[in-house]
Amino acid sequence: MAHKTRRIQVGSVAVGGGAPVSVQSMCNTDTRDVAATLGQIRDLAEAGCEIVRCAVPDREAAEALRAIRAACPIPLIADIHFDYQLALIALDAGVDGLRINPGNIGERWKVREVVKACAERAVPIRIGVNGGSLEKELLEKYGHATAEAMVESALGHVRILEDLGFDRIKISLKASDIRRTVEAYRQLAACCDYPLHIGITEAGTTWSGTIKSAVGLGTLLYDGIGDTLRVSLTGDPVEEVRVGWEILKSLELRERGPVFVSCPTCGRCQIDLIPIAEEVERRLHDLPKKITVAVMGCVVNGPGEAREADVGIAGGKGQGLLFRHGEVVRKVPEAELAEALIEEARRLAEEE
Template sequence: MEIALPRRKTRRIYVGTVPIGDGAPVSVQSMCNTDTRDTAATLEQIGRLADAGCEIIRVAVPDTQAVEALPDIVEGSPIPVIADIHFNHRLAIGALKAGVQGLRLNPGNIGGAQHVREVLAVARERQVPIRIGVNAGSLEKGLLEKYGGVTAEAMVESALGHIRLLEDENYPWMKISLKASAVPLMLDAYRSLAEKIDYPMHIGVTEAGTVRSGIIKSAAGIGALLAQGIGDTLRVSLTGDPLPEIRTGWEILKSLGLRKRGPELISCPTCGRCQVNLTAVAEAVETALEKESRPIKVAVMGCVVNGPGEAREADVGIAGGNDCGLIFRKGEIVRKVARSEMVDALLEEIGKLPAE
């Protein structure tokens, strides 16, 4: 029996065709680490990320050459493109005219209210969403002095100040992020702001680290917020190739029952009762299922103690025995196979599952 997690009630915006907020599925984002001015390399990376399940992509726009590359990137991208802008409002205007479907900027660092108004005048034509991105590492000096350093209160006040800039111009199409590399700080800031606004939230742990450590920090931070209903779109921030960001984001959502995409593999940690090389079996099955798109649940268990029970919740599973394996479907034994045939037999049974 699946338990539905609560979802915080927020406004609805659209990044291109992707709905965010007001009960829409939590979307998975990433950011290219290519040079945006290299259109071919950027589109190649976007294609790989989209194939892996990325639903929105962000690209850095540091100069006018990057702006000039945006029309081709937007046209060639299979998913909506967000331009990441800092300091120069003219780059934001150029990105909007190039057709980007979203902006990530800090209204406080692009030159004052007049520059904000100029950006909004262009964004308003298509109601392009703007993400107000507050980062613990770049808070305003006045707030740092007021609160004696980086605190959740300082981050929330920064966000509210930026939100007011857009609200004063009657611009409601925004989403908010309050990212920090410290998970407790990030959690405190998001929870506090969630009580004060109803705009959708983009969540993540910034500068989370390498794949090994960053996945753990991201799962802890993002998962804790989602479990409390906070979060409408997410990015897992990892050092290196952004592809693992997508896989991790989807695994977090699947583990909480918020989205379904591809297989869910259940495998036991093994104990002294295990009489088969379950690690090899589980890894072989996981590798074989990398391109599987059906939202199926597969169990690979080391013995019959937990095997039948776990397999009852799985579409198909296998439990190891003495020189053999028992194939299950929805908890019912299908057949007994030799140890050497366990992987092939399980994959064969998976192949028999319905297309949907």
């Protein structure tokens, strides 16, 4: 059963309270370079990014947020460590959310200033606990950064905000290993109803990070935990967005573009299927409609899968059958199979 959370608003995007799980990413450009950052944000938005975050390491970066916000097509979050003045500049620049840990800001009056500015603008704060930077006292108490220590850290930050009457809160608890992350989120979900931003931090390169994120986030989402997600990859952040969407699509939590089905091939396959499947996926990935596209190697499982899909092919000897909504459209020579399937999928998308 889904973990029930309260809803907050990050600009135009609702997070929690049954809202669709949103896909986030973070720019890896220098925030002070407004043109480069906006260019990346546009690429991210086109790939389906719904909320974007920028690092704010100094005053110049905080001031650049004004120009970025003015042209940013999606809600913008400022990621700030320690410095309350940077948070105030970012809020003044019009950001839609802050990621800052109140326990790291310092004196109470500084936290109060930030919370007051957030409350006036209805801007939420994400508390982002990272297993790699836990408070010294908690490391001493628990021996190392355990799931319990991460949860205690998050609740400590939450209490600071609640004591100031602020509850537009979102929480993340990221560790670089799946077991600890999943355990921490489960424990936190059992004891609070703030919306949860989920992710496996420092997950790795596009290949290994995709697998880790799919396993970790998939486990949480299958349990109904998670209101917004970020896949962290050492690579192009656009890939983070694509992976995030594929995770949500595979659990049928969101829909975006086509769903691909293809067989692994085996000794029964009599066409060169792998390049066909790759070409079909590459050329159809930006199709705006949810259409199931099947690429199957032979007549054993092929026609069944191809029939159940909206469009599909099932290979034979040097040729294949093209299906649409379970009906055979025609026989197609092997060399034309990819093109025929792509055309049929595009036609169907236009008609529907």
